[in-house]
Amino acid sequence: MDKLRRTMLFMPGNNPSMLQDAAILGADSIILDLEDAVSLTEKDSARILVREAIKTIDYSQVEVVVRVNPLDTEFGALDVDMIARVKPDTLLIPKADEEEIKLVAKMLDAIEQEEGYKAESIKIMPLVETAIGLENVYNIIKASKRVVGVLLGGEDLTSDLGIKRTKEGEEIFYARNRVATACRALKVDSLDTPFTDTNDYEGLERDTAKAKSLGLTGKAAINPRQIDVIHSVFAPTEAELKHALRILAAMKEAEKEGKGVFSLDGKMVDAPVINRAITTVGLGQRLGLIS
Numbered sequence: 001m002d003k004l005r006r007t008m009l010f011m012p013g014n015n016p017s018m019l020q021d022a023a024i025l026g027a028d029s030i031i032l033d034l035e036d037a038v039s040l041t042e043k044d045s046a047r048i049l050v051r052e053a054i055k056t057i058d059y060s061q062v063e064v065v066v067r068v069n070p071l072d073t074e075f076g077a078l079d080v081d082m083i084a085r086v087k088p089d090t091l092l093i094p095k096a097d098e099e100e101i102k103l104v105a106k107m108l109d110a111i112e113q114e115e116g117y118k119a120e121s122i123k124i125m126p127l128v129e130t131a132i133g134l135e136n137v138y139n140i141i142k143a144s145k146r147v148v149g150v151l152l153g154g155e156d157l158t159s160d161l162g163i164k165r166t167k168e169g170e171e172i173f174y175a176r177n178r179v180a181t182a183c184r185a186l187k188v189d190s191l192d193t194p195f196t197d198t199n200d201y202e203g204l205e206r207d208t209a210k211a212k213s214l215g216l217t218g219k220a221a222i223n224p225r226q227i228d229v230i231h232s233v234f235a236p237t238e239a240e241l242k243h244a245l246r247i248l249a250a251m252k253e254a255e256k257e258g259k260g261v262f263s264l265d266g267k268m269v270d271a272p273v274i275n276r277a278i279t280t281v282g283l284g285q286r287l288g289l290i291s
């Protein structure tokens with residue numbers, strides 16, 4: 001079954017204690033950062049630290065993602081080369097564009113062959129956070145079969161657009177819609193930008209619910225205290241599960257009577273409603289909320 005990516009926890013790649021404890025914090029994925037959380041003077045030491053961490057620490061079932069530097073900087077190609085050789089699960093490519101994804105995929109083809117790794121075993125996640133990247137997100141995803149999802153970067157995107165980033169997030173409404181739709185069309189995950197006030201849990205919950213309502217499938221986190229809130233938003237509620245199960249039970253009855261459409265509590269139920277109920281029940285089962 002595909003990997004569940006409700007939360008992806010960012011941490012600076014130059015922080016040994018965070019790298020050490022990362023597997024036990026409960027995030028579905030961890031992102032070991034070599035880009036914006038690492039200062040220019042620490043780039044080389046962080047790359048080595050992250051390489052050693054991947055080689056020596058057992059991250060168990062947690063997806064290990066490394067955010068490399070953009071390939072048009074002096075660090076990007078070195079990051080890809082050194083990190084891919086210790087086989088992380090996924091590389092996160094910041095300020096992504098189509099050509100860059102193709103180039104990374106080509107580098108990975110060669111490294112996997114040299115190291116004797118299975119072809120296309122290292123995945124790619126583009127970080128879409130520029131106006132040009134957003135407008136081209138569909139082609140960015142199509143640029144390589146390795147792409148498993150897109151992360152929307154709200155801070156850089158709004159900076160590129162020359163607009164303010166707010167807690168309410170109206171300014172990234174279009175970006176969320178656009179990323180969610182392109183990802184859904186191409187059957188990959190879509191991850192929302194992190195909520196940067198680590199003490200505002202209500203704000204985090206509202207922001208996560210907004211992202212979910214627009215079709216995004218998970219959210220990045222910057223602090224372990226954010227993980228439970230995000231997971232609870234992305235889990236179906238007890239009421240949603242009950243309702244979905246009732247729809248499926250009613251569907252069985254309707255099928256016996258040869259009906260494709262029927263009414264439950266005065267509301268029409270037809271194929272899309274049934275499909276949504278199947279998705280809800282499937283997620284509930286995956287999360288162990290129902291048997």
Ligand SMILES: CC(=O)SCCNC(=O)CCNC(=O)[C@H](O)C(C)(C)COP(=O)(O)OP(=O)(O)OC[C@H]1O[C@@H](n2cnc3c(N)ncnc32)[C@H](O)[C@@H]1OP(=O)(O)O
Pocket residue numbers: 009010011012017018022033036037155156194198221222223224225
């Ligand atoms: C726009 C972007 O590019 S976002 C991506 C780049 N940004 C990042 O990676 C930032 C990641 N987050 C952090 O560095 C920190 O959480 C900060 C700076 C935001 C807040 O730091 P603090 O106030 O010290 O956090 P807090 O007090 O909650 O830390 C509690 C514990 O959690 C640990 N922790 C905090 N954040 C993280 C994290 N992201 N990953 C792993 N462990 C973490 C701390 O090390 C501390 O551990 P300890 O109790 O063993 O000492």
Ligand SMILES: O=C([O-])CC(=O)C(=O)O
Pocket residue numbers: 036127129151152153154155156157192193194220
């Ligand atoms: O992945 C993210 O959302 C963090 C980031 O780089 C940004 O917002 O610019």
Ligand SMILES: [Mg+2]
Pocket residue numbers: 036094129153155156
């Ligand atoms: Mg960014």
